[in-house]
Amino acid sequence: MLSKDTIARFGNLETPFYYYDLGLLDQTLETCRSAAEKFGFHVHYALKANFNEQVLQAVRKTGFGADCVSGNEVKKAIELGFDPGKVVFAGVGKSDKEIIEALNSDIYCFNVESVQELGIINGLAAERGKTARVAIRINPNVDAHTHQYITTGLEENKFGVNQWELNSCIKELKACPNLKLIGIHFHIGSQITNLEVFKSLCVKVNELNSWFEDHGYQLQILNVGGGLGVDYHAPDENSINDFESYFSIFDQFLERRNDQEVHFELGRALVAQCGSLISRILYVKNGLKKNFLILDAGMTELMRPALYQAYHKIENISSLSDVQVKYDVVGPICESTDCFGKEVELPESIRGDLMAIRTAGAYGEVMSSGYNLRERVKSVYS
Numbered sequence: 001m002l003s004k005d006t007i008a009r010f011g012n013l014e015t016p017f018y019y020y021d022l023g024l025l026d027q028t029l030e031t032c033r034s035a036a037e038k039f040g041f042h043v044h045y046a047l048k049a050n051f052n053e054q055v056l057q058a059v060r061k062t063g064f065g066a067d068c069v070s071g072n073e074v075k076k077a078i079e080l081g082f083d084p085g086k087v088v089f090a091g092v093g094k095s096d097k098e099i100i101e102a103l104n105s106d107i108y109c110f111n112v113e114s115v116q117e118l119g120i121i122n123g124l125a126a127e128r129g130k131t132a133r134v135a136i137r138i139n140p141n142v143d144a145h146t147h148q149y150i151t152t153g154l155e156e157n158k159f160g161v162n163q164w165e166l167n168s169c170i171k172e173l174k175a176c177p178n179l180k181l182i183g184i185h186f187h188i189g190s191q192i193t194n195l196e197v198f199k200s201l202c203v204k205v206n207e208l209n210s211w212f213e214d215h216g217y218q219l220q221i222l223n224v225g226g227g228l229g230v231d232y233h234a235p236d237e238n239s240i241n242d243f244e245s246y247f248s249i250f251d252q253f254l255e256r257r258n259d260q261e262v263h264f265e266l267g268r269a270l271v272a273q274c275g276s277l278i279s280r281i282l283y284v285k286n287g288l289k290k291n292f293l294i295l296d297a298g299m300t301e302l303m304r305p306a307l308y309q310a311y312h313k314i315e316n317i318s319s320l321s322d323v324q325v326k327y328d329v330v331g332p333i334c335e336s337t338d339c340f341g342k343e344v345e346l347p348e349s350i351r352g353d354l355m356a357i358r359t360a361g362a363y364g365e366v367m368s369s370g371y372n373l374r375e376r377v378k379s380v381y382s
């Protein structure tokens with residue numbers, strides 16, 4: 001909940017901007033850290049969810065590692081003080097330049113997404129007299145029951161290698177003396193709210209763990225990715241995930257060998273609820289059939305509703321009116337999908353009112369764009 005003092009402070013600020021509640025972020029990180037510690041699990045924060053420096057500093061202080069998906073994310077994590085020994089690098093299209101930089105930084109592990117990539121990393125490592133630690137990202141063909149655009153673990157998705165390619169992976173690994181296979185990696189999708197899905201993932205991981213054992217590989221790491229969803233409808237009631245219940249599923253259903261480590265790559269569940277996009281109403285348009293609130297923020301600042309029809313709770317945080325009106329809440333961008341919500345019930349609103357679009361800390365600021373030559377969105381913290 002945004003406090004009265006915080007809202008009063010916004011009154012003097014130019015909008016739009018992202019507001020981050022760093023206190024809530026710290027509490028969320030600490031809840032996750034202590035739950036993971038209880039089970040002896042390791043967490044790498046997925047930078048793609050939010051690489052705002054203040055957010056990253058808080059994550060780094062917690063002691064989490066970094067899960068990166070580009071050379072620049074690897075560079076940023078290391079520059080901000082993450083231990084290279086806790087940096088992992090995934091991505092279906094790692095360029096040679098990105099691989100070389102990651103090798104030079106001695107990162108912990110490459111999460112490899114194709115048979116061909118194994119050979120490329122091996123060649124680049126050999127040229128530098130290095131051995132690269134790798135984990136194979138396997139597509140487990142588990143349905144994450146999430147939005148079709150953010151599911152990643154089905155055979156029709158571009159991510160990872162399919163199970164029928166595993167023999168080729170082993171053959172390639174045998175021909176790659178500069179690679180050390182340390183684990184297997186999975187990530188089945190994002191915004192997963194049905195925790196049963198993770199049980200199905202565990203069953204697959206167990207099967208594949210045994211498969212590698214049967215082929216002579218004792219894996220050090222089982223990396224089960226991220227994907228834990230958050231409550232977009234009730235950000236105040238459920239501001240921090242129940243990380244203990246989430247981790248306990250893996251504790252119960254994963255068949256770990258003696259020293260095997262379990263790694264997680266959480267993004268959204270760590271940072272979504274601490275961020276809100278704050279905006280002002282520019283115009284109120286009352287039509288015959290619809291009332292529009294036109295905000296000074298749009299899909300350029302928060303793309304999720306336009307891209308995935310994603311729901312975000314919208315609040316008028318300055319209106320004192322008791323009258324409730326339904327509005328379509330839209331942005332100023334020259335696109336019809338530039339809409340944050342349709343038929344949203346809000347207190348009667350006027351030009352200048354402050355609006356908060358909640359649960360915007362993950363995949364918000366980082367996905368903003370300069371379309372329509374918009375200014376880069378600013379951030380405010382408390």
Ligand SMILES: Cc1ncc(COP(=O)(O)O)c(C=O)c1O
Pocket residue numbers: 046049067090152187189190191225226227228265266267268269
């Ligand atoms: C490989 C990988 N790991 C981790 C994540 C983080 O996912 P989430 O933010 O849903 O926890 C993603 C994004 O979906 C991903 O693609």
Ligand SMILES: N[C@@H](CCCC[NH3+])C(=O)O
Pocket residue numbers: 048150190191304362363
């Ligand atoms: N960017 C997405 C999720 C994809 C996560 C990365 N694989 C979102 O806003 O929900």
